[in-house]
Amino acid sequence: MVLADDVTGNGFMDLLVSTMNGNVIALGTDVQYHPMKAWTSREQGNNNVELRDGRQGIFVTEGYRHHGDKVGATMMLEFEIVDKRPVKGFGAGSGTYSVKVSIGGNAVLLQKTYTRPGKYLEELPCPARRQYSTIYVQMVNELGQHFEDRVAMSFNMRxxxxxxxxxxxxxxxxxxxxxxxxxxxxxxxx
CATH class of the missing domain: 1.20.5 (Single alpha-helices involved in coiled-coils or other helix-helix interfaces)
Known part of the structure; x- marks a missing residue:
């Protein structure tokens, strides 16, 4: 099985190859990293085979993607909704995008519907206790297709x-x- 992500943190895609005898090999590439190009698990959310890069999806922007300790009661998170389909929605109408931001997939921080693609900056509440966690940014379009991105963060640890x-x-x-x-x-x- 082959997985693709920026494992080394150098801004380029890396391939993780696992073999039948249990070896795991990391191969570096010259391809620039982008969250919508990453293939981090065998199945990608609810849509196992949906094309994301260059077509449709959601991702956390580069400035908010790197691990950092969020201190205080609130934090800012910027994400971008991408939709480059030639015809959006049913017929010629524009698409709708239901976005949910949660901690660990359970504690919902934001649930909002957007009507057009683009970058959005939202203020979200931080958890009341110290913790390391994963922020899930999930989007469902008007056709029920599911897209997501994940970012690791810590809250009030320092x-x-x-x-x-x-x-x-x-x-x-x-x-x-x-x-x-x-x-x-x-x-x-x-």
């Missing part, structure tokens, strides 16, 4: 970095004031 400064800065400031005042007493006339 909040302690700010907490250490909240604890250390008052101590350092007070110690500096005490040292400065102690030196000032020797300089002042008695």
């Amino acid at each position: 909040f302690y970095r700010a907490m250490k400064w909240v604890l250390v800065l008052p101590f350092v400031a007070m110690a500096g004031v005490i040292v400065f005042i102690k030196d000032m007493q020797h300089m002042l006339p008695v």
